[in-house]
Amino acid sequence: MKLAVYQFAPRFGEKKENLERVRGAVSGLECDLLVLPELTLTGYQFTSREELAGLAEPVPDGWTCAALSEMAAGLGCHIICGLAEDAGERYFNSAVLVGPGGLVGTYRKAHLFCEEKSWFTPGDSGFNVFDAGDVRVGMIICFDWLFPEAARILTLRGAQVIAHPANLVLPWCQKIALARAWENRVFFVTVNRTGAEQRGTLGRLEFTGQSQVVTPDGEILFRLGEDEEALKVVEFDPADANDKMATEYNDVLGDRRTELYGPLVE
């Protein structure tokens, strides 16, 4: 498959301008799956629930979903994009998978970071896997990376590719992504934004870029720069993630000792 990621610095609140940035970047793109960052069109650092309410949209009936579906139809591909979801009285930090035919699946961020807890509701979707064409894809968002449970469940449910839209400000994820890829033997695709935002009480947030794809064998297929704005396309065979053998004797899923794992859900 051909997977594309677009790393850039959206401008807070300028959804139309940010969409035009994406549209311009992906014009003529040939790929099977395009992954965009967390909260791609709104920007990240909300300062109130009211501000979030003004920028969030229903899924799939909002403007952003319609624009993404149109883009997917035009490019003939699937797109994963982070967005602020208005679910009526509740707002989720979500990611959608859209194809040429419209919405395929939604993921609502389970593990909220910092002040997100003040405006967003913790995701209730659980960790589900969807078909993006011939590829089985799961989604997690940004801080979910820290919780091995998330990527593990997606792997158990058959994800070959874990798409990870992010607005990372800490320096750890890009290193620890190796763990998520290798312990699950999946493709782990982190798509981070660049730039900075200075809004609200948290001070200046500097996003760390370095979007990357790690293979089931722990190979980093590419890692973009910290400040680089770029569309990157990479080709790999998602079926490589079907081989769960870490050694001739060891299946990373089959060797799990679920009868000993009860404390994980207590």
Add this chain to the structure above:
Amino acid sequence: MKLAVYQFAPRFGEKKENLERVRGAVSGLECDLLVLPELTLTGYQFTSREELAGLAEPVPDGWTCAALSEMAAGLGCHIICGLAEDAGERYFNSAVLVGPGGLVGTYRKAHLFCEEKSWFTPGDSGFNVFDAGDVRVGMIICFDWLFPEAARILTLRGAQVIAHPANLVLPWCQKIALARAWENRVFFVTVNRTGAEQRGTLGRLEFTGQSQVVTPDGEILFRLGEDEEALKVVEFDPADANDKMATEYNDVLGDRRTELYGPLVE
């Protein structure tokens, strides 16, 4: 606390000689906890169940446990050491925690690596935490590192230090240990052996050394060389592992969404 690790190359089957190596190395040592590798006194690569039966010992009534208890009493410390456990009809790749008063706790390796599956029984102890003096310690062994479930459960049960006796031959653990330490905010202590063994059908096994201690903040306090034989002592405050806040808003345990984690135990 003062934590010591001893990295060396035991000689297969030579339990007394290997014990003398350890004794000589730790003579006069001042520490609270000494961690030794997996299968410290027997060596690693058994070639038959009969060979294992000839080297394995009951716990706590075997020669190795007695020798370790005597060493712990002499040094006035606790010791964690990997050994081959004879449990009558079943053999476990185990680790024991002994103090000046004798056995404190046993861990039986849950996730067996390669040909270990031919001789050892998968561990049935689960993942338990023990008091080593004032420190709450959990044990995992070698290949367990790949399964985030193991270190996670020990953390949930209050481990401040995860001791990880190992005979590593793959190049991944020492990198991915950063994930285990940071995702759980614990001290993660890998004690690997050096040298090589060429026995049985797997060919030459080269152990990768690089014993290390990673802090809850992701700092590598030290990493020994690949071939270095060394006793290393390091000092840290295990209470640093009590702070589970990754940010002012984020508790790495409290933020877990157990209601979504059911698939982990299915």
